[in-house]
Amino acid sequence: MSIFAQLTPPVLPEGTARLRAELREFLAESRRALGWTPNSNFIGVFSAEFSRLLGARGYLGVTWPKEYGGQASSALDRYIVTEELLAAGAPCAAHWVADRQSGPLLLRFGSEAQRRDLLPGIARGECYFSIGMSEPDAGSDLAAVRTRATRTPRGWRIDGAKVWTSNAHVNHYAITLCRTGPAGDSRHEGLSQFLIDLKTDSVRINPILNLLGDHEFNEMVFDGVEIPADRLIGKEGDGWTQVRSELAFERSGPERFFGTFHLLTSTVEAARARGDKAAERALGRLIVHFLSLRSLSLAVAGVLQAGGDPGVAAALVKDMGARFELDVLEVARDLMPDAATTPDDPLGRAILQVPSYALRGGTPEIMRSIIARELGLR
Numbered sequence: 001m002s003i004f005a006q007l008t009p010p011v012l013p014e015g016t017a018r019l020r021a022e023l024r025e026f027l028a029e030s031r032r033a034l035g036w037t038p039n040s041n042f043i044g045v046f047s048a049e050f051s052r053l054l055g056a057r058g059y060l061g062v063t064w065p066k067e068y069g070g071q072a073s074s075a076l077d078r079y080i081v082t083e084e085l086l087a088a089g090a091p092c093a094a095h096w097v098a099d100r101q102s103g104p105l106l107l108r109f110g111s112e113a114q115r116r117d118l119l120p121g122i123a124r125g126e127c128y129f130s131i132g133m134s135e136p137d138a139g140s141d142l143a144a145v146r147t148r149a150t151r152t153p154r155g156w157r158i159d160g161a162k163v164w165t166s167n168a169h170v171n172h173y174a175i176t177l178c179r180t181g182p183a184g185d186s187r188h189e190g191l192s193q194f195l196i197d198l199k200t201d202s203v204r205i206n207p208i209l210n211l212l213g214d215h216e217f218n219e220m221v222f223d224g225v226e227i228p229a230d231r232l233i234g235k236e237g238d239g240w241t242q243v244r245s246e247l248a249f250e251r252s253g254p255e256r257f258f259g260t261f262h263l264l265t266s267t268v269e270a271a272r273a274r275g276d277k278a279a280e281r282a283l284g285r286l287i288v289h290f291l292s293l294r295s296l297s298l299a300v301a302g303v304l305q306a307g308g309d310p311g312v313a314a315a316l317v318k319d320m321g322a323r324f325e326l327d328v329l330e331v332a333r334d335l336m337p338d339a340a341t342t343p344d345d346p347l348g349r350a351i352l353q354v355p356s357y358a359l360r361g362g363t364p365e366i367m368r369s370i371i372a373r374e375l376g377l378r
């Protein structure tokens, strides 16, 4: 089927409105109870309390089978949950990666023991994961990873370093891509994924502060880290295929265009308060753009729901979403020239943070190169 035929947004199932209403009530309650303030960066605020509450209400592992702690509901229900969390600016850093991509990866490629050990904890909002892909010389060019896993009598020995690992200092596990054999002509052979226990394996975790001075990133150093054999995920040498499936989950969700949602709504409110008719055209254009991105991302959720591979469509959401977030920032700066821009003010935080959103999960140049290849343009 052509990419264009796949991209028809599905009709939301019956029950969506009720789910949305329940979520909004839950979010208001949890905000009163835990006192969180809205933040558009989905991995910006770590709250184990919030993630546990979310898990207890059945809003994590939404699509997973019940035997692993999931709800056996649809990808579209999960989409609604994700969208409401983002619109509220809820503190999602603890569970986000585990629920979005590590759990689905384990469900698809993990051993039965790994699924039984890890998925129920993720669904309860108690077990958190990091992504161990990037290295100093292997970001966009992921096949260039040099972190090596070597077989030992007991299992594996890992040597190397990962960088930009979000929340490795607070999470429990990192799914880490390593070289285990020759790269072959494609350079995609000989890669494998491993489950690294960040609390008990002897990984050194060094903080890296972002432009705001916040500790979100880390360097993970593996200096002869010994792990047991059962930490291999999937098949030895299949890491490239596995990592690609993980990236489809990472790139296509609504978080790819919600990063400036609260800046957009506050700019609309400011323009309304000033009775600024001239601002309406610029804001209207942004809102229409937002709605069309939402249709595209919803269409991707529909493809996932039908068991398809959203490949190029996920890259489109990621690239166009990143461009949209920067457009919101530019319009907000134009329309609120007097707004304070220190790192303590919302606009100042956005100025320092939003450009980095385009990089995580794959840069614009890389997304466009994937799109061009899939469309047969190169």
Ligand SMILES: Cc1cc2nc3c(=O)[nH]c(=O)nc-3n(C[C@H](O)[C@H](O)[C@H](O)COP(=O)(O)OP(=O)(O)OC[C@H]3O[C@@H](n4cnc5c(N)ncnc54)[C@H](O)[C@@H]3O)c2cc1C
Residues within 6 Å of the ligand: 130, 131, 132, 133, 134, 135, 136, 137, 138, 139, 140, 141, 163, 164, 165, 166, 167, 356, 357, 359, 360, 361, 362, 363, 364, 365, 366, 369
């Ligand atoms: C907020 C944030 C959170 C992150 N969290 C994680 C995480 O948890 N785990 C993790 O593993 N990584 C994480 N990353 C890293 C992220 O995935 C990488 O930054 C990204 O893949 C780009 O890699 P790089 O930084 O090495 O840049 P490089 O690959 O060095 O790219 C530098 C520039 O060159 C361009 N470029 C590179 N190759 C090409 C090419 N072939 N054609 C055209 N242009 C090219 C790129 O587009 C970019 O503009 C995070 C990054 C950010 C900003």
